[in-house]
Amino acid sequence: MALAPTTTAPATESSRPTARSRGPLLKPLTRQTLLYLALAVIIVVQFLPLIWALLTSLMTPQETTSIPATLWPVHPTLSSYIEALQGDIGRYYLNSIIASLVSTLVTMVLATLAAYAFARLRFRWKRLALLFVVSLSLFPPFSQVIPLYMMLQGVHLIGTLLALIIPYSVFGLPMAILILMAFLQEVPFEYEEAAALDGMSRLGAFVRIVLPMIIPGLFTTAVIVFVGDWNEYLFALNYTTTATYTLPVGIVILSQTEFTTNFGVLSAAMVMSVVPLVALILLLERRIVSGLTAGGLKG
Numbered sequence: 001m002a003l004a005p006t007t008t009a010p011a012t013e014s015s016r017p018t019a020r021s022r023g024p025l026l027k028p029l030t031r032q033t034l035l036y037l038a039l040a041v042i043i044v045v046q047f048l049p050l051i052w053a054l055l056t057s058l059m060t061p062q063e064t065t066s067i068p069a070t071l072w073p074v075h076p077t078l079s080s081y082i083e084a085l086q087g088d089i090g091r092y093y094l095n096s097i098i099a100s101l102v103s104t105l106v107t108m109v110l111a112t113l114a115a116y117a118f119a120r121l122r123f124r125w126k127r128l129a130l131l132f133v134v135s136l137s138l139f140p141p142f143s144q145v146i147p148l149y150m151m152l153q154g155v156h157l158i159g160t161l162l163a164l165i166i167p168y169s170v171f172g173l174p175m176a177i178l179i180l181m182a183f184l185q186e187v188p189f190e191y192e193e194a195a196a197l198d199g200m201s202r203l204g205a206f207v208r209i210v211l212p213m214i215i216p217g218l219f220t221t222a223v224i225v226f227v228g229d230w231n232e233y234l235f236a237l238n239y240t241t242t243a244t245y246t247l248p249v250g251i252v253i254l255s256q257t258e259f260t261t262n263f264g265v266l267s268a269a270m271v272m273s274v275v276p277l278v279a280l281i282l283l284l285e286r287r288i289v290s291g292l293t294a295g296g297l298k299g
Contacts, residue, residue: 050274057081057267064263080264081272084254089269091243092250097276099161099236099246100229103168107225108218110169111176116206118177119184120192130177137174141234149238163239164246168232172225179224183217184210227277247273 055073056064057080063070117123118130148167149158157163187210195205211218233248240246245253251273255266 050271053267053270056263057271059264061262061264064267080262080268083262084265084268084272087254088245089247089250089254089272092245092247095161095240095244095250096230096246096248096273099164099168100226102161103165103172103229104222104226106165106169107172107176108222111173111180111221112211112218114173115177115180115184116210119181120189133177134174136171145234145238148235152239158239159241159244161240161244164232164235164244167235167239168229172228176221176225179221180214180217183214187213223280226280230277 055071058073058076058078059070060073060075060077060079063073063075114133118126144167152158152163152166157166191209191213192202192205195209196202200208231248232246236246236249240249247269251266251269254269255262
């Protein structure tokens, strides 16, 4: 008896994978891949100068000036670091630490009080005062060098670290105030009202309630201000002398000879100047990240 041939039913439209069904799977994958590629490019661009300085600091003087340029140290050496340490880099370090830390502390105290006043208090000419504070950051540093020099010279501060601490403390205020205002506006005012009902003064509520709630913002702002003061070069070049040079100026002094520039020593000093910043950021990593992401989610 002959068996009837069996036929398979054609695949229905619902059981067959279509481009429409694959699209939602491939589209996020493509976007994620592109995002990671973009981030990788940004990281390489950001860290390439530091990597190049690190490689150059390990080269011999002949390799740093060879033609064509040497991309990798053939004979790695620490002689550039030894030469930099034999100079006055320790004094430059100390001057930078004092100037940056003191100016950052002054900026943070003034900026915190001013940001609280702008974010919480109501007073006459409030917007005009805030506009004046923000306008301090609109003038380029080159236009401020000579007037500031004349004022500092009039009070006999040229050649002292106060000649850097005073300008640094003022010029860091606009950005610090704006950042802290954003954090303060995220703190509900009901907390301070409840504290006032309990008999707490406004200053007490500010110190005991508001400040602990914006600690991530304080750390983030302080790091940004400190990095700006640490890397400042123009004022340090014009307002200091040999005894008060900071690292940005001292690095140039260490690497300059009568006729040439020692690129190995220059790179080694640059690498050593970055170490405190990297250590500070790594030490306060969680605080900085939480401060940068604060306010991104509400609930």
